[in-house]
Amino acid sequence: MRRTPLTLAVSAALVAGAAFGLAPAAQAGEAGQAAGTGIRFVDITGEGGTVLKANVVSPAGSAAGARHPLIVLPTSWAMPQIEYLAQAQQLADSGYIVLSYNSRGFWQSGGEIETAGPKDIADASKVIDWALAHTAADPANIGMAGVSYGAGISLLAAAHDPRIKAVAALSGWADLIESIYSGRTQHLQAAALLGGAGYLTGRPGPELKQILGDFLSSNLAKEEDMIAWGRQRSAAEQLDRINANGAAIMLGNAWGDTIFPPNQYASFFEKLTGPKRLEFRPGDHATAEATGLLGLPNDTWTSAHRWFDRYLKGADNGIDREQPVQLKSRSTGGYEGYPDWKSVHANQRKFGLDGTQKVWANVDSGANGGTVLLTNALDQFLRTPPIVSVPLLPRAFAGVWQSERSDSPQRVRGTVKVHTTVTSTEESGTLVAYLYDVGPLGVGKLVSNAPYTFHDRTPGKPFGVDLELFSTAYDVPAGHRLALVVDTVDPLYAEHNPTGAQLTFSSPSADPSYVSVPLRSE
Template identity: 35%
Template sequence: MKPADPSDPATPETPHTPHAPHADSLYPELDAVALGAFAAALESGDAGGLPPARAAEVAAVRSVAVFSRGRVTGAGGVLLDAALWRRKGSGPRPVVVMPAPWTNLGWVAYAVRAGAFAARGYDVLAYTPRGFGASAGRADAAGPLDVADGSRALDHLLERAAGPVTRIGFLGVSYGAGIGLLVAAHDPRVDAVGAFSGWGDLGEVLVENATRRVGAVRALLTAAGRARLSPGTERALEDVLAGRDLDGALRWAEERSPFGHVKEFNRRRLPVFLSHAWHETLLPANQTLKLFDELTGPKRLVLSVGDHAGPGAGGLLGLPDRVWTDAHRWFDHHLLGRAAGGADEGQIAAEVMWSGTVEHRPTRHALTRRTRRLHLTGGGQLADRPEAGWTAGLLCGVDTPTAVADEVVRSGYAEMAGRPKVYPAGDIDRAVAAVWVGAPAEDTLRLRGIPRLRVTYRAANPGSSFVAHLMDLAPDDSARLVTHAPFSDLRSAPDSLVGADIELQATAYDVPRGHRVLLVMVGRDALYADANLPRASLAFTSPEATPSYLDLPLG
């Protein structure tokens, strides 16, 4: 590869010194020092400072591949920081391109995992997208320039392969996942793609049920840190925060959404592997499921406990990891032509929250076997029969204990260790929140799929919003979050009835015997923009013609 040019302003002063991890990183488990040391050992061959397992991996990779650092010339001549693993010998080999996540750590995040691909028979190129780390240019947020850069990175890899290239894959985590999917949609040379914690519809990441997802947008801007965002990217994200020109921001997002390229994926029957977390606070799961459902070629989806990039985080550091094992099998099958392995267990691998159990299903919709409808009643119960004529109010502009997450991304990492947040249900003020509770479960209630909520409410003022939290209420009055969704109405006249028909985020959760399903509606949650006037109120009801209900998907 082309050596780093010290005169290039994008070249670090000390090329082999890993970037220090940021406290505001979207990937709190990534150890920048350990990954940087691994990359340095790959280059120098001196693995004396590494743990024995990592040192053995360095030796194994160097025995079959040549590692080098350098630059890829992207669109417009922008130089991208990159690393290359080239298999020794002149035999045929598949290749994998890995765009880095939304972090100034750049391609170093893949130092261990790219080596594992090289040891399995692949040439690998990992690179840092423009605007991040030691790459020049400004971040295009998976726009046309990033897509062009991905194809240029592939060109670079193909030109340097020591033997014939048989098949081509793209694989990325988070930002790299979105870029990889879009490059695969635009570049017909790509034969398979893998996306960990990426997005299908970027518009739904920014705005969900007409509600601005300001917590996620703030996290993206903060985590960009020292990155250099393009003016269009910065403007779109700032517009979402400010609540201005949302149509423009959504047009910007549409160009960056793999969902808009489903026809191209399906025309080529492109194999697509997706991994996501149930409780994603940054890129919610349903928008990825929407993409998955529309794909008609070979596809696989792994849904796991945790938050953004949590599933697979250990694998990036070289630890045993179910998600990465599954991804390796997927690429080995579609690029190396090996037996399907885990890929023959069905399209879906769904981890049940807190239990660690993994359920395999032939299709996503096979997760749900039937639906149980519970009606909201005036007595605060979730009942089997509808009841009309009641009113239940909530007070807006007041914080409650039922916030979705104390902190975007980080709150979900405790869940991966089996320590979900416990909510004191007794502290929920019924004068502030609207609350409904079901009867104790006679047997384990296996929630599998997307719950749906239909409610009617009256808002005295123009502009209203609420967040619905579906919870598991234990006999000791403690509760755990199962799933949630926001809703906003920005168009109705004051004092008119508003109908909200929404999907909550998908879930796989077992409500134990004796526990109750708890539905809590609040007017404010820090993850979302608040369209309500301070101290306004919402009055929920259930008209006879359109009763309010909660549909639970049961497995």
């Protein structure tokens, strides 16, 4: 079993800092009021007396006694409180009071990092209290929004504070366990990056230190504690309260988000009963919103503004009459609307995983999901997903199955499902499944992937595996094949294969193995 070296966490922290431009100087000069603007930098007393560093951007030239809708923006993980200033100014220019604050434990805010724990949720309500007492905010029209960590806090706050009428949760999570522990597999690079960035820019609390240490070291004796910790921080576990409070919820995410993959958002969306909207676009974690944070035109933020205009201002802008599921293809860049998530999967095509294939564990076959943040950002901007030569993949370390060539394009939309039978020589193990678009020369472009880990299995006894790959929207050209590749090692994930382990994949006649691919019918 692999252990996480300290250097991985440190390297991840440096990558996070480079990717998001984190630097201590970003907080310089954040005292008092910025001259000639409607921006105030303030201290807000959060839960337990903790001081939260915040800024308020107000509409210019407001009439005396006028009230304005309020939008609260908790910062992303490891980001300084100036993160949202460009968006805050745009929102203020259209009539909102916008209050952004540094989440506890980060940068100059007090306290320790709680990872969207009870104190963070109480902080959100304290911030709203402060805004109602010290600004011209309208208590009947309050919204919350955020990217990543700010999105997770916003959703959880909507479960606990009925004053919140609208939420835009961008690149966040609804289910923390399904995000970084899907398939019972640690998403290694994602956790190391978050942990490293937390140590670099904040003060992790003792609970987070313990959870992160157990997670990265594969301490399975603490698995139940880790899962309970994650569920407490998951809006999916508080769905009844969110639905009862009735906030209008907009969810936005990227197909290739390597920190909070899209499947958990789609599942959460389907269970919401109030006004709701789901948008998926190409990219990786927070890359779909990144240009908007710089004040540049951005589809995600445009939708968020329209969402707030409709549900906080009452504007008849038509967003509530549009198809609530909006998908942008990785291949064409065009948008498609659907009435719900299940409609995305309305047409399924299966191809069989026939025969028996044996693979040795512990060796990377060359089929990989890429690098956290980088790979899927390149796919977003350059349309260059990870590639492999499928004919050259070493069959001793990778199982490979291919479909027939298709005479027409195949528009993959939604969640690909894999069913197979596995026999292991050991009681524990990890496998990673990849779906490739394979051209005439055998070059495979990655469509999707997902890991799966098992424990406490009887060696030599077959067992069934059902695995959902990460949802996507990808167009396979005419004349190409689909290929499923399964190996046991991927740098994105922890692996639990004992040395010398072997996995056998079979397709019993009573329970055939298959891949089910959702296709758009056009």
